[in-house]
Amino acid sequence: MILNPPYYAVIFTSTRTDEDNGYGFMGQKMEDLAREQEGFLGVESAREEIGITVSYWKNLEAIANWKQQAYHVFAQQKGRKDWYSSYRVRICLVERAYEFEK
Amino acid sequence: MILNPPYYAVIFTSTRTDEDNGYGFMGQKMEDLAREQEGFLGVESAREEIGITVSYWKNLEAIANWKQQAYHVFAQQKGRKDWYSSYRVRICLVERAYEFEK
Numbered sequence: 001m002i003l004n005p006p007y008y009a010v011i012f013t014s015t016r017t018d019e020d021n022g023y024g025f026m027g028q029k030m031e032d033l034a035r036e037q038e039g040f041l042g043v044e045s046a047r048e049e050i051g052i053t054v055s056y057w058k059n060l061e062a063i064a065n066w067k068q069q070a071y072h073v074f075a076q077q078k079g080r081k082d083w084y085s086s087y088r089v090r091i092c093l094v095e096r097a098y099e100f101e102k
Numbered sequence: 103m104i105l106n107p108p109y110y111a112v113i114f115t116s117t118r119t120d121e122d123n124g125y126g127f128m129g130q131k132m133e134d135l136a137r138e139q140e141g142f143l144g145v146e147s148a149r150e151e152i153g154i155t156v157s158y159w160k161n162l163e164a165i166a167n168w169k170q171q172a173y174h175v176f177a178q179q180k181g182r183k184d185w186y187s188s189y190r191v192r193i194c195l196v197e198r199a200y201e202f203e204k
Binding site: 001003005009011013017044045046047048049050051052054080084085086087088089090091092093094095096097098099100101102 | 103105107111113115119146147148149150151152153154156182186187188189190191192193194195196197198199200201202203204
């Protein structure tokens with residue numbers, strides 16, 4: 001996973017509905033598709049009460065292109081209609097980063 | 103939870119050891135303490151395979167002060183010694199944000 005700045009992070013936080021209807025399949029599909037995008041650097045996810053997905057991108061252009069990718073547009077529509085009761089998207093410039101490893 | 107930029111996000115991603123030894127208690131304690139800090143704006147967390155905690159802050163000074171807070175310094179040391187096999191910290195300027203709500 002990328003560490004050293006500068007690059008961009010998209011923080012996607014969400015609350016789910018009870019509706020499944022292909023959610024798991026689509027999540028995997030979107031992750032696979034994102035990995036193929038120009039400028040994609042990595043993605044990390046976890047869900048408990050809320051879901052948090054952080055994806056990392058080379059620049060704003062890569063983020064804009066991903067937002068407009070046709071299958072992803074379809075997934076966003078399904079998300080608003082079926083899967084999410086709410087979500088927030090924050091687009092962030094990563095300025096500093098460090099890590100600890102045992 | 104704060105939405106409109108500009109402000110800062112600290113993305114903390116981690117993998118845990120098997121060691122408990124007060125981890126849950128300390129997590130709650132740190133969240134309570136963070137809420138009392140000048141410039142604290144909010145926090146969101148989820149853990150599955152990895153843990154992701156995103157905290158939001160007014161500016162870099164607030165983040166630096168929190169990093170140096172005495173009890174938090176102790177928690178960081180315990181974290182490296184006992185609780186985490188690895189972690190990453192990314193300090194980010196939130197440039198744009200939007201939300202969806204049903």
